[in-house]
Amino acid sequence: MAEMNMVQAINLALREELERDPDVVLLGEDVGRDGGVFRLTEGLYEAFGEERVIDTPLSESAIIGVAIGMAAYGLKPVAEIQFLGFTYGAIEQLFSHAARLRSRSRGQLHCPLVVRTPYGGGVKAPELHEESSEAMFCHMPGLKVVVPGSPWYAKALLQASIRTPDPVLFLEPTRLYRLLREDVPAGDLPVELGKARIARPGDSVTVVAWGSMLEKSLRAAAGFDAEVIDLMTLNPFDAETILASVRRTGRLVVVHEAAQTGGFGAEIAATVAEDAILSLKAPIRRVTGCDVIPPLPLLEDYNVPTAKQIAGAIAEVLAF
Amino acid sequence: MSKKIIASFTVSRLEILDEQGRVDAELMPDLTDPDLVRLYELMLLTRQFDQRALHLQREGRLGTYPSVLGQEASQVGSAYALQKSDWFFPAFRELGVFVTLGYPLAEIYQYWNGDERGLLCPEQLNIFPICIAVGTHIPHAVGAAMAARYRGDPIATACYFGDGGTSKGDFHEGLNMAGVFQAPVVFIIQNNQWAISISRNHQTAAETLAQKAIAYGIPGIQVDGNDVLAVYQATREALQRARSGGGPSLIECDTYRMADHTTADDAARYRDPEEVQRWQRRDPLLRMRRFLADRGLWDDARQQQLETEIDARLDRAVAREEATPPARARDIFAYTWTEMTPRQKRQLQQLRDLRELDHG
Ligand SMILES: Cc1ncc(C[n+]2csc(CCOP(=O)(O)OP(=O)(O)O)c2C)c(N)n1
Numbered sequence: 296m297a298e299m300n301m302v303q304a305i306n307l308a309l310r311e312e313l314e315r316d317p318d319v320v321l322l323g324e325d326v327g328r329d330g331g332v333f334r335l336t337e338g339l340y341e342a343f344g345e346e347r348v349i350d351t352p353l354s355e356s357a358i359i360g361v362a363i364g365m366a367a368y369g370l371k372p373v374a375e376i377q378f379l380g381f382t383y384g385a386i387e388q389l390f391s392h393a394a395r396l397r398s399r400s401r402g403q404l405h406c407p408l409v410v411r412t413p414y415g416g417g418v419k420a421p422e423l424h425e426e427s428s429e430a431m432f433c434h435m436p437g438l439k440v441v442v443p444g445s446p447w448y449a450k451a452l453l454q455a456s457i458r459t460p461d462p463v464l465f466l467e468p469t470r471l472y473r474l475l476r477e478d479v480p481a482g483d484l485p486v487e488l489g490k491a492r493i494a495r496p497g498d499s500v501t502v503v504a505w506g507s508m509l510e511k512s513l514r515a516a517a518g519f520d521a522e523v524i525d526l527m528t529l530n531p532f533d534a535e536t537i538l539a540s541v542r543r544t545g546r547l548v549v550v551h552e553a554a555q556t557g558g559f560g561a562e563i564a565a566t567v568a569e570d571a572i573l574s575l576k577a578p579i580r581r582v583t584g585c586d587v588i589p590p591l592p593l594l595e596d597y598n599v600p601t602a603k604q605i606a607g608a609i610a611e612v613l614a615f
Numbered sequence: 616m617s618k619k620i621i622a623s624f625t626v627s628r629l630e631i632l633d634e635q636g637r638v639d640a641e642l643m644p645d646l647t648d649p650d651l652v653r654l655y656e657l658m659l660l661t662r663q664f665d666q667r668a669l670h671l672q673r674e675g676r677l678g679t680y681p682s683v684l685g686q687e688a689s690q691v692g693s694a695y696a697l698q699k700s701d702w703f704f705p706a707f708r709e710l711g712v713f714v715t716l717g718y719p720l721a722e723i724y725q726y727w728n729g730d731e732r733g734l735l736c737p738e739q740l741n742i743f744p745i746c747i748a749v750g751t752h753i754p755h756a757v758g759a760a761m762a763a764r765y766r767g768d769p770i771a772t773a774c775y776f777g778d779g780g781t782s783k784g785d786f787h788e789g790l791n792m793a794g795v796f797q798a799p800v801v802f803i804i805q806n807n808q809w810a811i812s813i814s815r816n817h818q819t820a821a822e823t824l825a826q827k828a829i830a831y832g833i834p835g836i837q838v839d840g841n842d843v844l845a846v847y848q849a850t851r852e853a854l855q856r857a858r859s860g861g862g863p864s865l866i867e868c869d870t871y872r873m874a875d876h877t878t879a880d881d882a883a884r885y886r887d888p889e890e891v892q893r894w895q896r897r898d899p900l901l902r903m904r905r906f907l908a909d910r911g912l913w914d915d916a917r918q919q920q921l922e923t924e925i926d927a928r929l930d931r932a933v934a935r936e937e938a939t940p941p942a943r944a945r946d947i948f949a950y951t952w953t954e955m956t957p958r959q960k961r962q963l964q965q966l967r968d969l970r971e972l973d974h975g
Binding site: 556 | 678728779782784785817884969
């Protein structure tokens with residue numbers, strides 16, 4: 296086993312999948328010679344050649360559209376979009392085609408495509424480089440949305456995503472790329488898409504988080520008997536794990552860095568309100584980003600929730 | 616039955632000032648000596664601003680910054696042809712245009728320092744915010760041009776983007792719309808040969824970018840982008856055509872990005888150093904300086920004096936930027952909509968309560 300950060304873990308996942316399955320191809324801007332702007336695909340072009348690690352022109356819509364065609368033909372394309380903000384120019388392809396291919400062909404065609412992209416704030420980057428608009432993509436049935444919270448899970452979830460016959464939007468928390476190190480073994484890792492995990496067991500309050508907010512939630516939970524759930528797959532999401540935990544703890548805090556209004560926290564809160572409201576001992580609390588355009592570096596710290604804010608919310612529901 | 620040629624096209628390239636500083640007198644634009652000196656001064660200001668920005672970034676006093684080194688002529692030359700009433704739609708590497716139009720220098724540093732207030736455009740200028748999503752502003756320039764014509768305003772819009780930008784759907788959709796409606800817009804490609812690590816040849820199989828205009832029924836031309844006089848002349852003609860009802864044009868400035876893509880990039884990973892050296896000999900400042908010197912308009916003493924003056928000006932701009940009172944938390948809420956929502960007001964209050972971060 297080797298200690299790795301998330302960049303290295305993702306690179307390993309891609310390398311193993313390219314080795315294992317000749318149908319896997321990578322494509323995107325700068326993924327080849329340059330090894331990706333975050334060095335995520337470093338060495339793969341040299342190892343697998345330009346037909347399997349494809350440097351494309353600057354055309355997000357074509358990258359995803361071409362990948363859809365490849366997927367429908369039987370390949371397993373892994374498309375990289377440099378930042379989540381730049382998928383906006385390709386939403387037509389994602390929403391109108393990737394998500395609907397199976398449905399429109401009544402199951403005759405499907406779209407085993409993975410779109411990998413860094414997302415989220417806290418890295419002092421320019422406009423559109425810190426978007427956290429995952430809820431928007433979760434609102435499109437047919438598209439899976441997966442968000443790892445640590446290197447081990449990044450590798451495991453990416454491999455599972457590549458092997459999934461449905462289109463997956465794989466969101467990589469940029470802030471975590473080099474923040475955490477973890478033992479990441481070679482070979483297949485046992486995870487299933489659509490399942491959450493208990494990242495830290497506890498009995499008095501349930502905290503649900505994903506991606507970059509998981510690390511902060513774990514820090515915030517340290518002083519409490521709090522259970523932290525790493526949601527991992529946002530769509531379809533694992534309501535059972537959340538409900539079972541809330542039935543035990545009676546309290547729920549949901550954490551995300553995306554804007555509050557219409558955020559995925561609302562879906563989780565509604566699910567708990569529908570199915571476990573009688574177990575609640577306190578109102579549900581959301582700790583989220585503000586209802587604003589993600590600010591440029593000088594003001595971005597105001598927007599992304601802090602561990603202190605999360606701890607404050609935990610204390611509040613415990614004291615209710 | 617027959618098979619015959621029903622249309623054929625040519626692509627032209629304009630060069631006026633060569634690497635030795637010699638000009639083609641026939642093609643010389645109608646510019647006075649003070650204009651010629653001014654063009655050089657603006658290129659030098661652009662270059663020194665750019666170098667200062669790179670220093671500041673290395674010292675941690677500026678965020679990620681895209682250098683414009685090598686592209687001074689295509690930016691200053693084209694912008695010099697603009698009139699104050701024209702509208703300018705930048706991508707993110709158009710420092711030379713901002714400088715030429717007289718945008719406050721401190722605010723340019725401010726923007727690259729991650730402070731939105733740097734995008735506050737002075738009232739007398741018509742500049743759209745810097746566009747980070749590549750190529751997505753192209754249709755906006757077309758729309759503004761159509762609006763200006765509808766209003767009867769005798770202006771043109773100038774839209775800048777890179778060779779990478781020509782691969783985006785918005786480029787094709789924007790040019791198509793401009794051609795159909797004969798919008799008074801000039802598209803100015805900064806073909807600096809690279810879009811991060813993807814070379815121009817890998818961006819398109821077309822031989823030139825100028826020829827892309829042909830498919831949309833609009834005039835296109837390639838110019839030596841390191842020749843400030845050729846760029847000026849081509850842009851002036853295109854703007855005049857636009858302002859006088861002649862419709863849109865496309866100009867490909869054939870130039871080179873001498874630096875890394877941004878301060879977060881390492882071009883040595885994908886670029887041959889020999890190629891960089893080859894372009895060094897085509898330095899846009901050097902050839903203009905030779906030309907001016909031959910005309911008796913420039914010498915080493917003037918060069919030294921101007922460099923010192925610019926340095927002092929940049930000192931003042933940086934000092935002004937760094938003395939700006941910090942932005943306030945309120946600012947991230949204030950411009951989402953016309954008015955703050957009740958929920959935003961609560962979020963702002965919570966920020967103040969929880970973090971006591973507000974300096975304002
Ligand atoms: C839509 C979009 N995709 C990707 C990026 C990331 N990115 C920033 S600049 C750049 C290359 C741009 O190349 P070009 O248009 O030639 O302009 P240049 O950087 O050479 O000035 C890329 C891929 C972006 N900003 N916007």
